[in-house]
Amino acid sequence: MFSSSTIAVPKTDKVPRHVAIIMDGNGRWARNRFLPRVAGHRRGLEAVRTTVRGCAEAGVGYLTLFAFSSENWRRPEEEVSFLMELFVVALRQEVARLHENNIRLKVIGDRSGLEARLVELITQGERKTAGNTGLTLTIAADYGGRWDILQAVNKMISEHPDKQGCYSEGDLAPFLALSYAPEPDLFIRTGGEQRISNFLLWQLAYTEFLFTDELWPDFNSKSLARAFSSYRSRERRFGRTSEQVTDMQRQVESKTPTR
Protein backbone atom coordinates (compact mmCIF):
# COMPACT_ATOMS: atom_id res chain seq x y z
CA MET A 1 0.00 0.00 0.00
CA PHE A 2 1.63 3.29 -1.00
CA SER A 3 0.10 6.44 0.40
CA SER A 4 2.19 9.31 1.70
CA SER A 5 0.98 12.21 3.84
CA THR A 6 3.76 14.41 2.44
CA ILE A 7 2.77 13.75 -1.19
CA ALA A 8 -1.03 13.92 -0.91
CA VAL A 9 -3.46 14.78 1.89
CA PRO A 10 -4.79 11.41 3.05
CA LYS A 11 -8.46 10.68 3.63
CA THR A 12 -9.17 10.66 7.36
CA ASP A 13 -12.05 9.39 9.42
CA LYS A 14 -13.51 9.83 12.91
CA VAL A 15 -11.91 6.54 13.97
CA PRO A 16 -8.15 6.32 13.42
CA ARG A 17 -7.33 3.83 10.68
CA HIS A 18 -3.93 3.07 12.22
CA VAL A 19 -2.98 3.34 15.89
CA ALA A 20 0.64 2.98 17.04
CA ILE A 21 1.50 2.58 20.72
CA ILE A 22 4.61 2.75 22.91
CA MET A 23 3.57 0.66 25.90
CA ASP A 24 5.64 2.30 28.64
CA GLY A 25 5.43 2.08 32.41
CA ASN A 26 5.41 -1.66 33.13
CA GLY A 27 8.44 -1.41 35.41
CA ARG A 28 7.01 1.48 37.43
CA TRP A 29 3.63 -0.25 37.72
CA ALA A 30 5.41 -3.22 39.30
CA ARG A 31 7.66 -1.09 41.51
CA ASN A 32 4.63 0.78 42.87
CA ARG A 33 3.38 -2.60 44.09
CA PHE A 34 6.76 -3.84 45.41
CA LEU A 35 6.78 -6.46 42.65
CA PRO A 36 9.63 -7.40 40.29
CA ARG A 37 9.70 -5.48 36.98
CA VAL A 38 8.75 -8.62 35.06
CA ALA A 39 5.39 -8.72 36.88
CA GLY A 40 4.66 -5.41 35.15
CA HIS A 41 5.43 -6.90 31.76
CA ARG A 42 3.11 -9.85 32.51
CA ARG A 43 0.30 -7.42 33.35
CA GLY A 44 1.27 -5.43 30.28
CA LEU A 45 0.31 -8.41 28.16
CA GLU A 46 -3.23 -8.22 29.60
CA ALA A 47 -3.41 -4.56 28.54
CA VAL A 48 -2.32 -5.70 25.07
CA ARG A 49 -5.28 -8.12 24.91
CA THR A 50 -7.72 -5.39 26.01
CA THR A 51 -6.33 -2.93 23.49
CA VAL A 52 -6.40 -5.39 20.60
CA ARG A 53 -10.05 -6.19 21.39
CA GLY A 54 -10.96 -2.51 21.77
CA CYS A 55 -9.33 -1.53 18.48
CA ALA A 56 -10.95 -4.42 16.60
CA GLU A 57 -14.37 -3.48 18.01
CA ALA A 58 -13.92 0.21 17.16
CA GLY A 59 -13.09 -0.62 13.54
CA VAL A 60 -9.42 0.36 13.65
CA GLY A 61 -7.68 -1.26 10.67
CA TYR A 62 -4.10 -1.41 11.95
CA LEU A 63 -2.65 -1.53 15.46
CA THR A 64 1.13 -1.41 15.84
CA LEU A 65 2.69 -2.09 19.25
CA PHE A 66 6.29 -1.42 20.26
CA ALA A 67 7.12 -4.54 22.27
CA PHE A 68 10.93 -4.48 22.14
CA SER A 69 13.19 -1.82 20.68
CA SER A 70 16.61 -2.28 19.13
CA GLU A 71 17.93 -0.47 22.23
CA ASN A 72 16.08 -2.69 24.74
CA TRP A 73 18.92 -5.24 24.44
CA ARG A 74 20.74 -2.87 26.83
CA ARG A 75 18.43 -3.95 29.68
CA PRO A 76 19.52 -6.47 32.34
CA GLU A 77 19.93 -9.93 30.81
CA GLU A 78 17.20 -11.51 33.00
CA GLU A 79 14.67 -8.90 31.87
CA VAL A 80 15.54 -9.38 28.20
CA SER A 81 15.20 -13.18 28.60
CA PHE A 82 11.85 -12.72 30.35
CA LEU A 83 10.53 -10.47 27.59
CA MET A 84 11.59 -12.97 24.92
CA GLU A 85 9.95 -15.81 26.86
CA LEU A 86 6.78 -13.72 27.27
CA PHE A 87 6.72 -13.19 23.53
CA VAL A 88 7.04 -16.97 22.97
CA VAL A 89 4.25 -17.69 25.47
CA ALA A 90 2.03 -14.97 23.97
CA LEU A 91 2.46 -16.35 20.46
CA ARG A 92 1.73 -19.92 21.62
CA GLN A 93 -1.39 -18.81 23.52
CA GLU A 94 -2.80 -16.06 21.37
CA VAL A 95 -2.35 -16.90 17.68
CA ALA A 96 -5.34 -19.28 17.59
CA ARG A 97 -7.51 -16.62 19.26
CA LEU A 98 -6.31 -13.92 16.88
CA HIS A 99 -7.15 -16.21 13.98
CA GLU A 100 -10.67 -16.95 15.33
CA ASN A 101 -11.23 -13.20 15.49
CA ASN A 102 -10.11 -12.62 11.88
CA ILE A 103 -7.03 -10.69 13.06
CA ARG A 104 -3.91 -10.69 10.89
CA LEU A 105 -0.61 -10.85 12.80
CA LYS A 106 2.56 -9.21 11.52
CA VAL A 107 5.92 -8.77 13.24
CA ILE A 108 8.39 -6.08 12.19
CA GLY A 109 12.01 -5.66 13.21
CA ASP A 110 15.40 -7.29 12.81
CA ARG A 111 14.83 -11.04 13.28
CA SER A 112 18.52 -11.93 13.06
CA GLY A 113 19.06 -11.49 16.82
CA LEU A 114 15.91 -13.36 17.92
CA GLU A 115 15.98 -16.99 19.09
CA ALA A 116 15.22 -19.56 16.39
CA ARG A 117 12.11 -20.91 18.19
CA LEU A 118 10.72 -17.38 18.43
CA VAL A 119 11.34 -16.72 14.74
CA GLU A 120 9.63 -20.04 13.94
CA LEU A 121 6.54 -19.08 16.00
CA ILE A 122 6.43 -15.65 14.35
CA THR A 123 6.61 -17.21 10.89
CA GLN A 124 3.87 -19.72 11.75
CA GLY A 125 1.64 -17.04 13.29
CA GLU A 126 2.01 -14.73 10.32
CA ARG A 127 1.36 -17.58 7.88
CA LYS A 128 -1.73 -18.83 9.73
CA THR A 129 -3.36 -15.40 9.92
CA ALA A 130 -2.17 -14.01 6.57
CA GLY A 131 -5.59 -14.26 4.92
CA ASN A 132 -7.52 -12.55 7.74
CA THR A 133 -9.33 -9.38 6.81
CA GLY A 134 -10.05 -7.74 10.19
CA LEU A 135 -7.58 -5.78 12.29
CA THR A 136 -3.89 -6.07 11.34
CA LEU A 137 -1.93 -6.37 14.58
CA THR A 138 1.76 -5.56 14.14
CA ILE A 139 4.24 -6.28 16.90
CA ALA A 140 7.52 -4.39 16.64
CA ALA A 141 10.24 -6.64 18.09
CA ASP A 142 13.92 -5.71 17.90
CA TYR A 143 12.66 -2.77 15.90
CA GLY A 144 14.24 0.66 15.53
CA GLY A 145 13.12 3.49 13.27
CA ARG A 146 16.67 4.12 12.08
CA TRP A 147 17.20 0.42 11.38
CA ASP A 148 13.99 0.48 9.35
CA ILE A 149 14.99 3.45 7.20
CA LEU A 150 18.50 2.11 6.61
CA GLN A 151 17.41 -1.41 5.68
CA ALA A 152 14.81 0.05 3.31
CA VAL A 153 17.34 2.41 1.69
CA ASN A 154 19.82 -0.42 1.22
CA LYS A 155 17.20 -2.68 -0.38
CA MET A 156 15.92 0.14 -2.59
CA ILE A 157 19.42 0.92 -3.89
CA SER A 158 20.20 -2.70 -4.67
CA GLU A 159 16.80 -3.10 -6.39
CA HIS A 160 17.19 0.09 -8.51
CA PRO A 161 20.93 0.82 -8.85
CA ASP A 162 20.19 2.70 -12.08
CA LYS A 163 18.19 5.47 -10.29
CA GLN A 164 21.12 6.89 -8.31
CA GLY A 165 20.36 10.40 -7.09
CA CYS A 166 16.68 10.34 -8.19
CA TYR A 167 14.99 8.13 -5.63
CA SER A 168 11.45 9.03 -4.60
CA GLU A 169 9.25 8.20 -1.60
CA GLY A 170 7.45 5.74 -3.87
CA ASP A 171 10.73 3.89 -4.50
CA LEU A 172 11.45 3.61 -0.77
CA ALA A 173 7.93 2.77 0.43
CA PRO A 174 7.82 -0.94 -0.57
CA PHE A 175 10.92 -1.68 1.52
CA LEU A 176 9.85 -0.01 4.77
CA ALA A 177 8.78 -2.47 7.47
CA LEU A 178 5.17 -1.18 7.48
CA SER A 179 4.80 -1.10 3.68
CA TYR A 180 1.42 -2.86 3.98
CA ALA A 181 -0.13 -0.22 6.25
CA PRO A 182 -1.18 3.41 5.93
CA GLU A 183 0.78 5.88 8.08
CA PRO A 184 -0.40 5.91 11.71
CA ASP A 185 -3.19 8.40 12.45
CA LEU A 186 -2.78 8.22 16.20
CA PHE A 187 0.34 7.60 18.28
CA ILE A 188 -0.11 6.87 21.98
CA ARG A 189 2.65 6.69 24.56
CA THR A 190 1.77 5.69 28.09
CA GLY A 191 3.99 6.13 31.15
CA GLY A 192 4.40 9.91 31.15
CA GLU A 193 7.51 10.20 28.98
CA GLN A 194 7.21 12.40 25.92
CA ARG A 195 9.54 11.00 23.27
CA ILE A 196 9.47 8.71 20.22
CA SER A 197 12.33 6.44 21.37
CA ASN A 198 13.34 5.43 17.83
CA PHE A 199 9.85 4.08 17.00
CA LEU A 200 8.35 4.71 13.54
CA LEU A 201 10.54 7.69 12.62
CA TRP A 202 9.54 7.80 8.95
CA GLN A 203 5.91 6.85 9.34
CA LEU A 204 4.96 9.32 12.12
CA ALA A 205 5.48 12.41 9.92
CA TYR A 206 1.85 13.66 10.28
CA THR A 207 0.55 11.42 13.05
CA GLU A 208 -1.43 12.89 15.98
CA PHE A 209 0.44 12.36 19.26
CA LEU A 210 -1.12 11.53 22.60
CA PHE A 211 1.00 11.21 25.72
CA THR A 212 -0.64 9.91 28.87
CA ASP A 213 0.68 9.51 32.40
CA GLU A 214 -1.19 6.24 32.77
CA LEU A 215 1.15 3.25 33.13
CA TRP A 216 0.72 0.63 30.41
CA PRO A 217 -0.71 -2.16 32.65
CA ASP A 218 -3.45 0.30 33.71
CA PHE A 219 -4.38 1.16 30.12
CA ASN A 220 -7.90 -0.19 29.58
CA SER A 221 -10.97 0.20 27.37
CA LYS A 222 -11.80 3.57 29.00
CA SER A 223 -8.28 4.82 28.30
CA LEU A 224 -8.66 3.76 24.67
CA ALA A 225 -12.04 5.49 24.40
CA ARG A 226 -10.46 8.68 25.82
CA ALA A 227 -7.66 8.44 23.26
CA PHE A 228 -10.18 8.05 20.41
CA SER A 229 -12.17 10.99 21.74
CA SER A 230 -9.04 13.17 21.83
CA TYR A 231 -8.24 12.06 18.27
CA ARG A 232 -11.73 13.04 17.07
CA SER A 233 -11.21 16.54 18.44
CA ARG A 234 -8.00 17.15 16.47
CA GLU A 235 -7.92 19.19 13.31
CA ARG A 236 -5.62 17.37 10.88
CA ARG A 237 -4.24 20.01 8.57
CA PHE A 238 -1.34 18.24 6.84
CA GLY A 239 0.34 21.59 6.16
CA ARG A 240 -2.86 23.44 5.14
CA THR A 241 -4.52 26.32 6.98
CA SER A 242 -7.50 25.80 9.24
CA GLU A 243 -9.70 27.75 6.76
CA GLN A 244 -8.74 25.41 3.93
CA VAL A 245 -9.62 22.39 6.06
CA THR A 246 -13.03 23.89 6.92
CA ASP A 247 -13.76 24.72 3.26
CA MET A 248 -12.85 21.18 2.19
CA GLN A 249 -15.17 19.73 4.86
CA ARG A 250 -18.04 21.98 3.68
CA GLN A 251 -17.51 20.83 0.10
CA VAL A 252 -17.55 17.16 1.13
CA GLU A 253 -20.68 17.69 3.27
CA SER A 254 -22.51 19.48 0.44
CA LYS A 255 -21.83 16.49 -1.86
CA THR A 256 -23.00 13.93 0.72
CA PRO A 257 -26.64 13.02 -0.07
CA THR A 258 -29.06 13.54 2.82
CA ARG A 259 -31.81 10.98 3.41
Ligand code: FPP
Ligand atom coordinates in the same frame (compact mmCIF):
# COMPACT_ATOMS: atom_id res chain seq x y z
C1 FPP B 1 8.25 -0.57 28.56
O1 FPP B 1 7.99 -0.41 29.95
C2 FPP B 1 7.79 -1.87 28.12
C3 FPP B 1 8.54 -2.77 27.41
C4 FPP B 1 9.91 -2.52 26.98
C5 FPP B 1 7.99 -4.10 27.07
C6 FPP B 1 6.61 -4.11 26.52
C7 FPP B 1 6.05 -5.49 26.65
C8 FPP B 1 4.76 -5.77 26.96
C9 FPP B 1 3.74 -4.73 27.13
C10 FPP B 1 4.30 -7.16 27.16
C11 FPP B 1 4.49 -8.09 26.06
C12 FPP B 1 3.85 -7.75 24.80
C13 FPP B 1 3.80 -8.59 23.75
C14 FPP B 1 3.14 -8.12 22.53
C15 FPP B 1 4.33 -9.96 23.79
P1 FPP B 1 9.22 -0.22 30.94
O2 FPP B 1 9.72 -1.54 31.34
O3 FPP B 1 10.25 0.65 30.30
O4 FPP B 1 8.57 0.52 32.14
P2 FPP B 1 9.25 1.64 33.08
O5 FPP B 1 9.53 2.82 32.22
O6 FPP B 1 8.20 1.90 34.11
O7 FPP B 1 10.48 1.02 33.66
